[in-house]
Amino acid sequence: MILQAFFWYFAITMPIFAFLVISRKNPVHCVLWMLVFSIHSAALFLFLNAEFLAAVELILYAGAVLVLFIFVIMMMSMKEELAGELVIGEWPIAAALSIGVVLMFFFGVSNFAKGPSGPYTIEAIKAETNTRALGKLLFTEYLFPFEVASLILLIAVVGAMVLAKRKD
Amino acid sequence: MNPSPYNFTWPFSPPDNIVLVIAIILGKILVMVAAAMLHVAYCTWFERKIIGHMQVRIGPNRVGPFGLLQPIADGIKLFFKEDVIPRPGVGSTKFRIVFKVAPLLVLFATLSSLAVVPVFEAFYIANINIGLLYILALSAVSTYGIIMAGWASDSKYAFLGSLRSSAQLISYEVAMGLSLVGVMMLAGSLNFIDIVKAQQTSWHGMYLIPQFLGYFVFMVSALAETNRAPFDLPEAESELVAGYFVEYSGMRFALFFLGEYIAMIVMSCVAVLCFWGGWGLPPVLYKVVPALNDLPQSVKTFVEAVVFLCKVYSHLFLYYWIRATLPRYRYDQLMRIGWTVLIPLALVNIVITALVKYFF
Numbered sequence: 001m002i003l004q005a006f007f008w009y010f011a012i013t014m015p016i017f018a019f020l021v022i023s024r025k026n027p028v029h030c031v032l033w034m035l036v037f038s039i040h041s042a043a044l045f046l047f048l049n050a051e052f053l054a055a056v057e058l059i060l061y062a063g064a065v066l067v068l069f070i071f072v073i074m075m076m077s078m079k080e081e082l083a084g085e086l087v088i089g090e091w092p093i094a095a096a097l098s099i100g101v102v103l104m105f106f107f108g109v110s111n112f113a114k115g116p117s118g119p120y121t122i123e124a125i126k127a128e129t130n131t132r133a134l135g136k137l138l139f140t141e142y143l144f145p146f147e148v149a150s151l152i153l154l155i156a157v158v159g160a161m162v163l164a165k166r167k168d
Numbered sequence: 169m170n171p172s173p174y175n176f177t178w179p180f181s182p183p184d185n186i187v188l189v190i191a192i193i194l195g196k197i198l199v200m201v202a203a204a205m206l207h208v209a210y211c212t213w214f215e216r217k218i219i220g221h222m223q224v225r226i227g228p229n230r231v232g233p234f235g236l237l238q239p240i241a242d243g244i245k246l247f248f249k250e251d252v253i254p255r256p257g258v259g260s261t262k263f264r265i266v267f268k269v270a271p272l273l274v275l276f277a278t279l280s281s282l283a284v285v286p287v288f289e290a291f292y293i294a295n296i297n298i299g300l301l302y303i304l305a306l307s308a309v310s311t312y313g314i315i316m317a318g319w320a321s322d323s324k325y326a327f328l329g330s331l332r333s334s335a336q337l338i339s340y341e342v343a344m345g346l347s348l349v350g351v352m353m354l355a356g357s358l359n360f361i362d363i364v365k366a367q368q369t370s371w372h373g374m375y376l377i378p379q380f381l382g383y384f385v386f387m388v389s390a391l392a393e394t395n396r397a398p399f400d401l402p403e404a405e406s407e408l409v410a411g412y413f414v415e416y417s418g419m420r421f422a423l424f425f426l427g428e429y430i431a432m433i434v435m436s437c438v439a440v441l442c443f444w445g446g447w448g449l450p451p452v453l454y455k456v457v458p459a460l461n462d463l464p465q466s467v468k469t470f471v472e473a474v475v476f477l478c479k480v481y482s483h484l485f486l487y488y489w490i491r492a493t494l495p496r497y498r499y500d501q502l503m504r505i506g507w508t509v510l511i512p513l514a515l516v517n518i519v520i521t522a523l524v525k526y527f528f
Binding site: 029035042051052054055058059064067070071129 | 297301312315316327357
């Protein structure tokens with residue numbers, strides 16, 4: 001009963017927060033609603049027993065990505081944004097596309113079939129704790145893609161530094 | 169035919185006597201919060217006394233014996249002060265609700281990190297597998313309180329303070345996370361109880377000795393994370409008046425103050441649990457004095473709690489000692505120390521720990 005209540009709380013509030021993110025005129029308020037949203041999605045991970053992902057969601061999204069957003073937005077003068085219109089002229093195209101995506105998800109989910117389950121069942125992950133299970137998989141079976149991804153990130157970081165420090 | 173996606177089984181099931189379980193948890197939260205609030209009150213007294221004596225003064229001595237009632241008097245004063253909320257300027261984009269939520273966010277984020285701190289082996293509110301990450305995540309959330317306060321105050325000093333603070337917190341969070349990786353590797357866990365138990369396997373019973381480099385990085389970044397001297401630039405009263413909370417008065421100011429001191433206590437608890445051996449005495453002591461093993465369980469638990477609290481208080485003393493000794497850093501020095509000294513040191517510590525763990 002309690003679990004159902006939690007589920008419905010998230011199911012009802014998260015779309016509302018997502019809507020608030022895009023419907024506020026003041027960009028700082030948008031980012032703050034997005035913070036509320038990402039805290040809720042972290043809680044949703046916790047709810048599925050994925051405590052490591054929940055912590056990472058908070059540390060990375062709330063702690064790093066959104067702070068950078070708010071940092072940039074706070075420095076800007078927002079007089080024009082606040083005076084302008086909330087939606088621009090092309091909104092029917094955007095609305096059609098997003099309704100299409102929602103319908104796609106809706107029909108996709110009802111045709112959902114479970115794939116074959118691997119060695120990591122819920123019991124196995126519980127016994128091993130999911131931080132350890134994830135770490136083991138990442139650093140043994142998926143080591144190569146992991147290294148490639150980190151190399152790409154490193155190149156992006158170095159590239160950003162080079163572009164920002166260029167003197168001309 | 170496809171199996172229905174809706175016959176989803178919950179990954180965990182609620183216990184049968186759920187009302188009792190919730191009541192016990194609420195009781196524990198009450199005890200923890202009350203203890204934390206009293207600790208904050210007497211931390212301020214402790215701090216003023218210590219700094220007073222270090223500067224050859226007496227410190228608070230008027231209210232009650234040894235000035236012991238001073239924190240109570242301060243609390244009462246803050247409760248009854250007028251709560252001034254700045255009116256946003258003409259054409260301003262700020263809203264008062266953000267101004268009001270900011271101090272609450274700081275206080276709630278720091279208070280909820282107390283939930284995973286075990287005082288002794290059997291007393292904790294939540295024993296979760298990711299205790300350390302949980303504390304890092306909540307300290308990320310409390311950064312927002314500071315940013316929101318600075319933004320919503322609509323004042324230059326507050327804004328500068330909150331910009332400094334957010335840059336400082338983001339930078340030092342990296343160093344702090346990396347400095348704890350050594351501990352995670354040695355203990356093989358993120359759970360505080362497991363970390364303390366893992367420390368009990370060596371004769372000295374604390375990671376301070378193998379992880380001295382990690383402890384140094386942790387200590388410096390903990391000072392920066394809690395905005396304490398010598399890294400108290402966000403508040404820097406000589407240049408920014410009081411930084412991000414300059415526009416706050418009365419009880420709202422007190423909420424920030426409480427949040428800062430609780431964050432300090434939480435950091436001390438993390439340092440004690442991860443580096444100072446938590447509630448455990450050094451195991452070598454049990455070999456030298458065999459009589460300690462024969463104590464009844466209740467006495468042992470009592471000793472554990474006392475040991476833990478004594479360690480936390482010594483760690484708080486360290487904070488005050490540093491504050492009374494070192495002058496404030498300049499802002500560029502602070503950023504340079506964070507990125508070019510502490511993070512490389514923490515990385516070196518991780519590599520050394522990994523090599524030692526692999527070869528021995």
